[in-house]
Amino acid sequence: MLRPNRRIWSTWSGTAGCLPAQLAAPTSEDEIAEAVRAAVRNGLNVRTAGTGHSFNRLVTTPGALLDLTSYKGVVAVDRVAGEVTVRAGTRIGELCRVLDRDGLALANIGTLADQTIAGALSTGNHGTGLAHPPLSGQVARLRLLTADGNVLTVGPDDDPDLWGGVRTALGTLGVLTTVTLRCVPQFNLRHRVDSAPLQELLERFGAWAGESEHPSLNWQPWTDRVTLRSIDRTDAPSTPRASARRLAATLDEVRCGFTGQVARVGGARTVPALTAGLGGLGPTSPYVDASHRVFTFPQPVRFLAMEHALPLERTADALRELRPALRRLGMHSPYSVLVRVGAGDDVLLSPAHGRATGYVNLTVPRTVGHLEILRIAEHILRGHDARPHWGKAHTATAEVLAPRYPRWKDFRRIRAVLDPEGTFSNEYTDKVLGPVDAADRR
Missing domain, CATH: 3.30.465.10 (Uridine Diphospho-n-acetylenolpyruvylglucosamine Reductase; domain 3)
Structure with missing residues (x-):
């Protein structure tokens, strides 16, 4: 049963939180159903939360919050x-x-x-x-x-x-x-790292995106080179001490967090010098391990992230525009810009809906001064038909987003049929999707 709540719930990063009127931690489907029915009887909206890895107010509510962990x-x-x-x-x-x-x-x-x-x-x-x-x-x-x-x-x-x-x-x-x-x-993956001039990479971006099964690149905007990561299937056995290579990625996150804390004193303009002094700790030599251990790594440092999904063919142009804008700003994040790619899909509200996609992710320390980096980048990415990641920082509204999703009205119709009273809404969903409207049921 739902009980009056006095505990504040917050996201993993601490960037959003709420004091729900009722907080439940169900352990069965029956308990979830009862919690929803109780909230409806009490006139409370319902949101569900997991580990709280969204960076916005996606699940915060003054009503009933179901913690599904x-x-x-x-x-x-x-x-x-x-x-x-x-x-x-x-x-x-x-x-x-x-x-x-x-x-x-x-x-x-x-x-x-x-x-x-x-x-x-x-x-x-x-x-x-x-x-x-x-x-x-x-x-x-x-x-x-x-x-x-x-x-x-x-x-x-x-x-x-x-x-x-x-x-x-x-x-x-x-x-x-x-x-x-x-x-x-089950399969193993080989992780390899290389580097290339930024301009050269941008000129062959489409070809690079298909050269590896799982490619990604990292770019520090004050430099003219990118780090390229290629992850591909292999029949080779796991490398001895592969876990230590994976830990290097975590240490790199810790380095970025430490640099961000030091930069709070010296200012974000000192980040390039601090980064050069500390150096990168990510894995640089090839290694092989089980797929899930290569794909993931522990991320203990709290930060703030923004990501947008762009048409693949416009991603290189967006990066070209980002480069002078971030340099003019003169304020830098210790975290690299991360670029990944993906196939399109048919999911109505998927940021990858209907198109091959380039994902551009910017991460910054949780300080007010670094928010300007995200503001500048969001403006540029939006100009390239970008769709924001639903769980990350952004300022888009339903008016901005609706034209970017071909099946937007279909989703609104489904929502109006399944949840006509807006039980599963909150302030964030009303902002990015609009409130439930009975007219959409037609």
Whole structure:
């Protein structure tokens, strides 16, 4: 049951928080249903939270907040069908470890293992690789608990609009309770690092994006070179002490966090000199390990991140425009600009909907002075038909976003049918999607 709450809930980064009237931590689908019914009886809106890795007010509410992190665990692994069914609050890393023991893996995931499955799906989480859509592309079916307390099982053979809408819905259609994901046989990956002149890379950006199965690049805007990372399947065994190579990426995050703290005294203009003095600690020599351990690494340092999904063919032009703008600003983040790529999909609110995608991510320390970097970058990226990551920092509104999504009206119709009273809304969803409108049901 929901009880009066006196505890403040906050996101992982500490950039958003709330004091919900009622806070529940259900451990079963029945308890989730009862919590939703109780909130509706009390006239409270309902939001659901996982590990809180969104950087905005996606789940904050003065109403009822359901913390799903206790509703976790693998329900079933079907090795013959190549599927795994998992509860919504299960962390990606936990799922990958279970799959690994059964000789299976997810084909592609992002860098953060601590996110919950439901949270990652709801916000459009992705890895990198032109053959790989976001995580929602690996969903075989799922269960959705709606505002009336009933549960729908939704799959690709059901209403195509509902299937397209439910896999990335910002929690506005109901509560995801269990998710069945398609798996592949366990595999190893080889991680390699190289560097190139920025201008040369931009001139062949499209070709570079297809040279590796899982490519990414890091760029410090005050320099004219980029670090290129190539991750590809291999039959080679894991490298001895591969975990130490993976830890190097975590140490690099710690270095960035330390640089950001020092720069609070000397100013963000001192970041290039501080970075040069400390050097990079990321893995530089090739290594091989199990796929989920290469894709992810521990990220203990709190920060603020913004990411936009651009048409792949416009990504290089956006980076060309970012370079002089960030240099003129003269204020720098110790974190590199991260660029990844991905396949398009048919999910209605996916930032990758309908197009091959370039993802441009900017990360800054959690200080007011660094917000100007994000403001400048967002303005430039928006000019290249960018769609913001639903869980990261941005200032877009429904008026800005609607023209960027071809199936925007279809999603609004589905939302008006499944949640006509706006039970699963909050201030953020009203800002980015608009409030539920009965007229949309037509």
